[in-house]
Amino acid sequence: MHRLPLPEAEAALGDELSTVRPDLSAAYAAGLPGARAAVLTRLWRALAHEPLPWIARRERGREGLTLHLADGRRLHGPHADPYATSAYVTELRLDERAYDRPDRLVTALAVPHASGFATELGHSVASLALSRAQPGPSGGEPAASWEWEQRVVDGHPYHPNCRSRPGFSVAEQLAYGPEHRPVVELGLVPVDDCLVRGEWPKWLRDEDRVLIPVHPWQAAHVLDRGHQEGFSAHPLMSLRTLALPDGPHVKTALSARLTSSVRDISVYSIETSATVSAFAEEIAARTDGLLHVTRTLGAVSAHSPALAAVLREAPDLYARTGERVVPVAALAATGLPRSPGWTARFARLALTVGLRLLDLGVALEAHGQNLLVVLSAEGEPLRLVYRDLADIRVSPLRLARHGIAAPRMSGRIVTDDATTLRRKLFGSLVAGALGATAGSAAALREDLGSAVDDLPRTADLAALLEEPLPTKALTLMRLEPGTPGDSWACLPNPFTGRAS
Structure with missing residues (x-):
């Protein structure tokens, strides 16, 4: 292994940290090797399974x-487990040279758009080490769902850009990153000509x-207009959505690239928000109480994706006395105790709900951030809560088969394509959350083997059991930034081991 100076992103963050929070510098430096391995493991998953055009074959x-x-070169590493969440890749060998730093490996690969992606990977490593440098929370088990979210330190479990935050200074990461457990002061921008859907509360009007x-x-960094003092809130995993201490959640526009996407709020999602929320509430009622959807209370846009907001219910509203609501992403990240067979029971609950809605005509994007589980006082999975309806898919044809009127809307949410619907659910729920x-x-x-025995035998379940499992090709999308829409990879099916 060639011992080289720290990559630019790691060194730059370290220098700034020594000024802003010197008490974290030693922990940051100590965390860099582990952060490199975590990002390198995610990158290796992508290289092993995504349809990257410059990989001729895999042996x-x-x-x-x-x-x-x-081009004739060879890249060698350990066997790649597509569902592993531990950092088991500490180096990869490109021909005769070993790399333990993902940004330098991608730079050496020199494929199209490698330079920009390498920069993002450098940010991901540095920001992940910073996230891990912060001392953990004191006290016992969290009381609110937002406190669980702030214990998810490592970000996306499979994306190499799990903590990439280019454009954020160290001070801004510490001030706004949920894993640093800050309180964020939101501003308020008064707007005369505004698109409003649902009920926008009086306390947010002048x-x-x-x-x-x-x-x-x-x-x-983005807005060119003034704002007035607003209110305090706790940032959630998405960073742009925050929880009011005793009230709803507010989703703000945040025009920064985090992991894959620029996080603004489209005018389309504001226009459709009330319709989609009412429809989702109606559909959730068909799950025999196993699923609740956090209602969109109100949504506004200044006719721009850079200035918009959504108010929605807090998931905690759906917990009864003694119960708690935990984001699925926090289940593994926080080491929540589980009884024998717990994950199989949770998988059965999630698949029962997801496949039922898919059969009805609704595909949820049920990844670990959007999906929450209601736990009993003993920690058993009872029900699910789903939030953020902007990226679900709705099939009018499937709805009609069940005598359900389709919502009056058009656009990207509406599709009857079975592949698109299954990719949305299976890629997020099975390849992601589960x-x-x-x-x-x-x-x-x-x-999954013990979870599917009692599920209705539908065509969707057959596809899940027999076909390769779809997942978003997250690295391919970063290396082909000009290609619109999502790109997909096929993972080995956990039931059959089959992949295409």
């Missing part, structure tokens, strides 16, 4: 996996003008 042997590149909550990063909760292919296979 699996006793000592690991070798990727034969189109006579005839609507007051739009704005994230302080957005106010400082895979990360299980933590390995072997554990996921065991969990």
Whole structure:
């Protein structure tokens, strides 16, 4: 292994940290090797399974996996478990040279758009080490769902850009990142000409003008207008959505690239918000009480994705006395105690709900951030809560088969394509939430094997059991930034081991 100076992003963050929070510098430096391994493990998953055009073939042997590149070079690493959440890759070997830093490996690969992606990976490593440098919360079990969210330190379980926050200074990461447990002061921008859907509360109005909550990063870096003092809130995993201490959640526009996407709020999602929320509430009522959807209370836009906000119910409203609501992403990240067979019971609950809605005609994007589980006082999974309806998919044809009127809307949410619907649910729920909760292919296979026995035998279940499992090709999308829409990969099916 060549011992080189720290990459630019790691060194730059370290220098700034020594000024802003010198008490965290030692922990940051100590955390860099682990952060590199965590990002490198996520990157290796992508290289092993995504349809990257410059990989000619993949060769699996006793000592690991070798990727034969189109230019004749070879990239070698350990066997790649597509559902692993532990950092098991500490170096990859490109021909005769070993790399333990993902940004330098991607730079050496020199494929199209590698330079920009390498920069993002450098940010991801540095920000992840910073996230891990912060001392953990004191006290016992969290009381509110937002407190659980702030214990998810590592971000996306499978995305190499799990903590990439370019454009955020160290001070801004510490001030706004949920894993640092700050209180964020939101501003309010008064708007005369505003698109409003649902009921926008009086406390967010100034006579005839609507007051739009704005994230302080957005106010400082994007907006060219003044704002007035707003209110305090706790940031959630998405960073742009925050919980009021005793009230609803507010989703703000945040025009920064975090993981894959620029986080603003489209005018389309504001226009459709009330219709989609009412429809989702109606559909959730058909799950025999197993699913609740947090209602959208109101949504506003200044006719711009850079200045908009959504108010929605807090998930905690759906917990009864003695119960608690936990985001699925926090199940593995927080080491929540589980009784024998817990993950199989949770998988059965999640698949029962997800497949039931899919059969009716609604595909949820049920990844670990959008999906929450209601736990009993003993920690048993009872019900699910789903939030953020902006990216669900609705099939009018499937709804009609069940005698359900389709919502009066058009656009990207509406589709009858079975592949699109299944990708949306299976990619988020099975390849994402359940895979990360299980933590390995072997554990996921065991969990799902005992979970599907009592499920109705539908065409969707047959596809889940028999076909390769779809997942978003997150790295391919970053290396082909000009390609619109999502790109997809096929993972080995945990039931059959089959992949295309």
